[in-house]
Amino acid sequence: MRAEDAYRRFAKYYNMYVQEFMDDIPVYLKLCEGAKDIAEVGCGTGRLLKPLLDSGYRVTGIDISDAMMSIAEMKLNYYIEDGMLELINHNFIKSYTSKQYDRIFVTFYTFNYLIHDDEQTQFIKNVYKSMKPNGIITIDLFYPKTMANPEYEDKWSDEKEYFHNGVKVLMKDNRKMIGEIEERIQIFSQEGISDEIKTCRRFVNKKDMYKLLKDAGFSKIRFVEGYDYSDLHELAVDESTTAGFMAIAEKL
Numbered sequence: 386m387r388a389e390d391a392y393r394r395f396a397k398y399y400n401m402y403v404q405e406f407m408d409d410i411p412v413y414l415k416l417c418e419g420a421k422d423i424a425e426v427g428c429g430t431g432r433l434l435k436p437l438l439d440s441g442y443r444v445t446g447i448d449i450s451d452a453m454m455s456i457a458e459m460k461l462n463y464y465i466e467d468g469m470l471e472l473i474n475h476n477f478i479k480s481y482t483s484k485q486y487d488r489i490f491v492t493f494y495t496f497n498y499l500i501h502d503d504e505q506t507q508f509i510k511n512v513y514k515s516m517k518p519n520g521i522i523t524i525d526l527f528y529p530k531t532m533a534n535p536e537y538e539d540k541w542s543d544e545k546e547y548f549h550n551g552v553k554v555l556m557k558d559n560r561k562m563i564g565e566i567e568e569r570i571q572i573f574s575q576e577g578i579s580d581e582i583k584t585c586r587r588f589v590n591k592k593d594m595y596k597l598l599k600d601a602g603f604s605k606i607r608f609v610e611g612y613d614y615s616d617l618h619e620l621a622v623d624e625s626t627t628a629g630f631m632a633i634a635e636k637l
């Protein structure tokens with residue numbers, strides 16, 4: 386299933402699924418300081434856009450899924466009317482934007498949905514071209530310490546229960562690793578109707594990410610762990626991480 390197709394079906398469950406996850410927001414707010422033109426690539430339903438806008442930043446949300454962005458549009462319509470938020474359907478795998486930004490955020494493992502080498506390469510090159518000199522890119526990535534996770538590997542997780550607009554929704558989750566690619570099936574059942582959503586994520590290690598950023602022209606490439614800006618743990622390229630880490634780089 387292509388990312389557009391998966392997210393067209395996932396959109397209605399997305400906010401319910403991510404719940405109120407906010408741990409990463411402070412680090413992005415800190416990285417925005419001094420910036421004028423800010424974009425989030427893979428903005429989805431606006432989880433990060435809202436706190437950026439609430440803090441007074443003018444932001445562009447970019448995504449390939451109209452279904453995800455239509456939820457952001459509903460939620461943040463007053464900022465669109467005020468001219469503070471622009472939502473664009475654009476795919477960086479295919480081209481760069483005519484506008485250039487001084488901050489670009491690729492959050493919550495969005496980059497891990499790019500499966501093929503050439504998609505990753507084109508995406509980073511086009512993002513580079515869409516940045517102003519001295520612009521900073523931040524990419525939040527996932528790379529588990531071990532690919533084999535017997536807890537999840539090819540098993541249905543226990544059904545998890547959510548409430549969505551007052552209606553009970555059950556989710557079953559099955560993941561299996563094929564090399565560095567995680568194939569995941571989630572089944573959401575609501576009032577006897579089920580939606581099966583298949584997504585694939587490719588786990589990218591720091592060494593490969595370093596090369597992608599360097600080859601695209603980025604400098605000052607660093608890797609950090611944790612979301613507390615005052616206490617970010619700097620990681621060496623070959624240091625192992627528990628799961629998530631961020632790549633931060635500059636276009637000089």
Ligand SMILES: C[S@@+](CC[C@H](N)C(=O)[O-])C[C@H]1O[C@@H](n2cnc3c(N)ncnc32)[C@H](O)[C@@H]1O
Binds near residue numbers: 388427428430450492
């Ligand atoms: C895991 S969601 C993250 C949404 C949001 N950033 C958040 O933090 O809640 C991934 C989002 O990336 C979008 N996406 C996937 N591939 C993309 C691409 N090539 N360019 C832009 N967005 C993409 C999906 O449509 C989806 O909205």
